Amino acid sequence: MPPTRIILDTDPGADDALxxxxxxxxxxxxxxxxxxxxxxxxxxxxxxNALAILEFLKADIPVARGCSRPxxxxxxxxxxxxxxxxxxxxxxxxxxxxxxxxxxxxxxxxQRFLAEPKELTLFAVxxxxxxxxxxRKEPCFAEAVKELVIMGGAVRSGGNVxxxxxxxxxxxxxAAHVVFNSGIPIxxxxxxxxxxxxxxxxxxxxxxxxxxPVPRFIRDVMADYMAFYSQYEGFAGCALHDPLTVAAxxxxxxxxxxxxxxxxxxxxxxxxGKTYADFMKxxxxxxNVKVALDVRGREFVxxxxxxxxxxxxxxx
Amino acid sequence: MTPKHIILDTDPGIDDSLxxLLAAAxxxxxxxxxxxxxxxxxxxxxxxxxxxVLELAKAxxxxxxxxxxxxxxxxxxxxxxxxxxxxxGYAQLPEPLNQPRAGHGSDHLIEQxxxxxxEVTLVCIGPLTNIALAIRQEPRIVENVREVFIMGGAIQHPxxxxxxxxxxxxxxxxAAHIVFHSGxPITLTPLDVTYQCIFTKDDLNRLLKIDSPVTxxxxxxxxxxxxxxxxxxxxEGCVINDPMTLALTFMPEICxxxxxxxxxxxxxxxxxGxxxxxxxxYEKKPKNMRVAMGVRPRLFMDLFLxxxxxxxxxxx
Numbered sequence: 001m002p003p004t005r006i007i008l009d010t011d012p013g014a015d016d017a018l019x020x021x022x023x024x025x026x027x028x029x030x031x032x033x034x035x036x037x038x039x040x041x042x043x044x045x046x047x048x049n050a051l052a053i054l055e056f057l058k059a060d061i062p063v064a065r066g067c068s069r070p071x072x073x074x075x076x077x078x079x080x081x082x083x084x085x086x087x088x089x090x091x092x093x094x095x096x097x098x099x100x101x102x103x104x105x106x107x108x109x110x111q112r113f114l115a116e117p118k119e120l121t122l123f124a125v126x127x128x129x130x131x132x133x134x135x136r137k138e139p140c141f142a143e144a145v146k147e148l149v150i151m152g153g154a155v156r157s158g159g160n161v162x163x164x165x166x167x168x169x170x171x172x173x174x175a176a177h178v179v180f181n182s183g184i185p186i187x188x189x190x191x192x193x194x195x196x197x198x199x200x201x202x203x204x205x206x207x208x209x210x211x212x213p214v215p216r217f218i219r220d221v222m223a224d225y226m227a228f229y230s231q232y233e234g235f236a237g238c239a240l241h242d243p244l245t246v247a248a249x250x251x252x253x254x255x256x257x258x259x260x261x262x263x264x265x266x267x268x269x270x271x272x273g274k275t276y277a278d279f280m281k282x283x284x285x286x287x288n289v290k291v292a293l294d295v296r297g298r299e300f301v302x303x304x305x306x307x308x309x310x311x312x313x314x315x316x
Numbered sequence: 317m318t319p320k321h322i323i324l325d326t327d328p329g330i331d332d333s334l335x336x337l338l339a340a341a342x343x344x345x346x347x348x349x350x351x352x353x354x355x356x357x358x359x360x361x362x363x364x365x366x367x368x369v370l371e372l373a374k375a376x377x378x379x380x381x382x383x384x385x386x387x388x389x390x391x392x393x394x395x396x397x398x399x400x401x402x403x404x405g406y407a408q409l410p411e412p413l414n415q416p417r418a419g420h421g422s423d424h425l426i427e428q429x430x431x432x433x434x435e436v437t438l439v440c441i442g443p444l445t446n447i448a449l450a451i452r453q454e455p456r457i458v459e460n461v462r463e464v465f466i467m468g469g470a471i472q473h474p475x476x477x478x479x480x481x482x483x484x485x486x487x488x489x490x491a492a493h494i495v496f497h498s499g500x501p502i503t504l505t506p507l508d509v510t511y512q513c514i515f516t517k518d519d520l521n522r523l524l525k526i527d528s529p530v531t532x533x534x535x536x537x538x539x540x541x542x543x544x545x546x547x548x549x550x551x552e553g554c555v556i557n558d559p560m561t562l563a564l565t566f567m568p569e570i571c572x573x574x575x576x577x578x579x580x581x582x583x584x585x586x587x588x589g590x591x592x593x594x595x596x597x598y599e600k601k602p603k604n605m606r607v608a609m610g611v612r613p614r615l616f617m618d619l620f621l622x623x624x625x626x627x628x629x630x631x632x
Contacts, residue, residue, distance in 0.1 A: 067452055067453070068455060069452070069455075071388065071389070071452060071490065071494070072389070072490050072493055072494060072582065104453055104454075106453055107423075129452070133449060133452060133453065136384060136386055136388055136445070136449065137384065137420060137422065137449060138420075139385050139386070174388070174389045174490055177389060178388070178389055266389065266582075266584060267583055267584040267585070268582065268583035268584065269583070
């Protein structure tokens, strides 16, 4: 089978960086472009980071800069606690020499997907602002997307920014509402699955046995993230949220997926940004999302480590 | 005084069409372009109607750009019962000879505002989707637009679409929320003033003394509109919201204004789309717009009728 051609919409972000690494290390995937969005850090930083990561990995892939804030909500500001001041933890990548393309990410997405309808798969691992605007600006966009894999939501499990809501969806719930109801075939990777994929300090020690800049980057980029997890969530290690999206293409057998009607609460109360599935079909709406409710977590982490070993040897 | 350069964002629509005619008949302003949007009827149809009405007014040099087809977040809501299936009541204008220009309406707004900082005045008389999308894609238009005149909302007046909500803000409350809080210099024309300006059968008979395609169009379109106002609102005549908003760009003395803190309810309850002012402003928020709260109806009606007579005499 030829590799699946994908475009990644992302807000790097520590775990975003690992998702980019995993995509580039996976022969089943051709990563054709990145579009950046606000989220983990500002749009200036996510764009800078996207370019810097690609240069670090010597990957000549275009980057389009996208939206600087959510559609409606005020942007969340939780400082540098999770992803570090730069967004890449303690990693110090050189200032990128390359520049983003001229087109805004929204127009870049529209152009790429309409040029080859149903050929490209979209991955979205940040707030869904760019994707929602592309859907609303170009009514043919939704039907041109072959598949959309999203990291976001907490369906049965608790939220990580409010009791009920996960960060990406909560950061732009109105955009998520537009995307979920757009008709695009969606696979959703929520916290229910990602919190079962924990990369531990021992895993990182193992990778560091290879003398290569890649494991050192992984250690540095995840340093603040690991510290945050041990301080606030009480365990050593961190969840591979964004990288787990790759499993939808590379190792779907690891995921337990169900088809449901899924939407997000935008009614402005305590549950704003809550991603819910209509398990009992009380809303009588057709299923719109394949949602991963479980995963064989350790097997995915081992797949991730193997691929990082491959990438490290290549870069070493 | 040099004439104001205006771009009209509109969903014609009967009263929208009258605003286009008033713009074409008013030497105090230069209508640089028209951007269409969904609303009273589909964007396909509002685009055709904008072209047809400009051709009727012999103003077909003015470019028309097609804008958004759906509200930003909510589902679509059109109003054929108010404006007829084609959007122009009983009027049948010839198919337009011109086509809309290439490019998206919201991109046209961005290009025009950014290429002439401080010069472009926006007059928005439909749902605010195009302007909201433009603000999110190019935030710098906020500082570079000269002024924004908006027809929308019902502050102390009841709604005309729900008990509390006016049509334009109800159709796309999320877009209104974005525009209201953007920092653009806004003048709002809510139902509080527009419902005091009734275009009556006597006014129509005055215009019909001139035999012209313009007066015939006004008669055929407003006859439908008057039937709607009679049936649904027990008003003899019809409310012509949109031309009044346009008139304020060059004859501000038609209204009295208050600087207010204005917001729109997007919480999806019974108040969805309600545009409200915080008159007591306990939270001491900065005032975000100038709202027309008082009106001299005859001043506006005389202006409107004189300009329509002048246009009708020119086009017979």
